[in-house]
Amino acid sequence: MVFSSTVFLFLFLPAVLLLATLLPRALRNAGLLCASLLFYAWGETFYVAILLVSILLNYVFGRLLERDPETSNRKRILVLAIGANLAMLGFFKYFNFFLDNINLLLTTLGLEPAVARPVHLPIGISFFTFQAMSYIIDVYRRESSAQKNPANLALYISMFPQLVAGPIVRYADVSAQLDHRQVSLDGFASGLRRFIIGLGKKVLIANALALPADQIFGIRPEHLTTGMAWLATACYTFQIYFDFSGYSDMAIGLGQMFGFRFLENFRHPYVSRSIREFWRRWHISLSSWFRDYLFIPLGGSRVATWRTYLNLFIVFFLCGLWHGAAWNFVLWGLLHGLFLVLERTPVGGALQRAWRPFQHLYTIAVFTFGWVLFRADTLGQAGVFFKSLFGFAPGAGIRYTTALFLNNEILLVLFIAVFGCAPVIPALRGLWARAMQNRCAQRPAELDGGYSIARMVGLAAVLIASIASLASGTHNPFIYFRF
Numbered sequence: 001m002v003f004s005s006t007v008f009l010f011l012f013l014p015a016v017l018l019l020a021t022l023l024p025r026a027l028r029n030a031g032l033l034c035a036s037l038l039f040y041a042w043g044e045t046f047y048v049a050i051l052l053v054s055i056l057l058n059y060v061f062g063r064l065l066e067r068d069p070e071t072s073n074r075k076r077i078l079v080l081a082i083g084a085n086l087a088m089l090g091f092f093k094y095f096n097f098f099l100d101n102i103n104l105l106l107t108t109l110g111l112e113p114a115v116a117r118p119v120h121l122p123i124g125i126s127f128f129t130f131q132a133m134s135y136i137i138d139v140y141r142r143e144s145s146a147q148k149n150p151a152n153l154a155l156y157i158s159m160f161p162q163l164v165a166g167p168i169v170r171y172a173d174v175s176a177q178l179d180h181r182q183v184s185l186d187g188f189a190s191g192l193r194r195f196i197i198g199l200g201k202k203v204l205i206a207n208a209l210a211l212p213a214d215q216i217f218g219i220r221p222e223h224l225t226t227g228m229a230w231l232a233t234a235c236y237t238f239q240i241y242f243d244f245s246g247y248s249d250m251a252i253g254l255g256q257m258f259g260f261r262f263l264e265n266f267r268h269p270y271v272s273r274s275i276r277e278f279w280r281r282w283h284i285s286l287s288s289w290f291r292d293y294l295f296i297p298l299g300g301s302r303v304a305t306w307r308t309y310l311n312l313f314i315v316f317f318l319c320g321l322w323h324g325a326a327w328n329f330v331l332w333g334l335l336h337g338l339f340l341v342l343e344r345t346p347v348g349g350a351l352q353r354a355w356r357p358f359q360h361l362y363t364i365a366v367f368t369f370g371w372v373l374f375r376a377d378t379l380g381q382a383g384v385f386f387k388s389l390f391g392f393a394p395g396a397g398i399r400y401t402t403a404l405f406l407n408n409e410i411l412l413v414l415f416i417a418v419f420g421c422a423p424v425i426p427a428l429r430g431l432w433a434r435a436m437q438n439r440c441a442q443r444p445a446e447l448d449g450g451y452s453i454a455r456m457v458g459l460a461a462v463l464i465a466s467i468a469s470l471a472s473g474t475h476n477p478f479i480y481f482r483f
Helices: 006-022 025-067 071-108 125-140 150-158 171-179 185-218 226-257 275-281 284-295 305-323 327-342 346-353 356-375 379-389 408-420 424-439 444-471
Strands: none
Touching: 006 025, 006 444, 025 071, 025 125, 025 150, 071 125, 125 150, 125 171, 125 284, 150 171, 185 226, 185 408, 185 444, 226 356, 226 379, 226 408, 275 284, 275 327, 275 356, 284 305, 305 327, 327 356, 327 379, 346 356, 356 379, 408 424
16 A cells, blocks of 8 residues: 555545544554554555564564663674564565576576575565664663563554655654654644645656656667657656655654654755765665664774775665665665765865855766666666767667657656755745745734645645546556565
């Protein structure tokens, strides 16, 4: 089940909201937990058992860590807990990848390949495994107390707003909210607004741009032209941002509706002036997870320069592998690691002194080319796209042309996407508010009323357009569901 589906919008969500309203406070967590398990089982059926095993294991490990005062014993428990989580993630996510590479090696050596049934990848396993590990590590560090109520821990790990595609919520950020949270009309309204904005990002922008991107990435390499390669790259660059930030907006909004406050996951990453800044703005919950639980424990930047560089490569090698079990994801991660290292050298100092528009162009070029690796199905396809982007396209534009995929609707959506990924609307809103306050200093109520009406009309238009698009049969799963 996805947020941008009629089943979720008109059946599941209203039912869960009604349930949360009718249940007494003492039973709300249990009700939300049951709803979350149903939400996951809707798409994964049997594999909800994997989620339940993860919950049980981490509950037991958390209690053992808190009860044992001996440092050596606690370290062994931590290693065992992390090992169990990684073993589960590794088997379900990377078994097929490793088998394919082993078979490639065996075939090269002239040996018979190994045969095994493909392993299914449970949706969201990367996200709920990382949440579970953050809980265990925080308990080990004594930064959080172990959860005594297994239902509360189960709700933390399986809460449906952020279960299958994040953001990765730290236990310390919501532990108090599990027992004591306030559901207010203002909070619900704020969450609803945020949800509608996210729905519009996904349905009206990401889904529209997914069509030409998927079509062009799906054609045979010999038909690809330079114009088509640039169009597909631009469409996917905006698609992945509005798809994932839209999901995060919806998750944060849903959390607010139920009284939870999740941290922001995106802060206009495409306006960054360096790759370092990009990762402070993009998928913040993941980048901060790797920083706090891997980069800093490895020594961070407090060690020798060469070790800092190595730490960055390790982190982004694993970041790429976390995103997908394929070499193109690994190379995507290493590409970002390379530029993060370069930005710590004199090259980074020169970049900081460079003309500001050049800083933006440099950053856009790096992450845009990186998205080609991220989207390509194979390294060979990525190579063809890179050659095509630089004018060495194999296609002659006879069978397929750029105009075939580019129409007025796509042009309009691209135009909206350019402005939507920058903080243009907040800036205009601030300018308008200051101008109106200067003119209507004695009438602040009229100013607030006018803004509220305009916002309600805009949100209603986005909601109606999104529902109309869904009713027409437009469907495109969230990109991060496969991670």
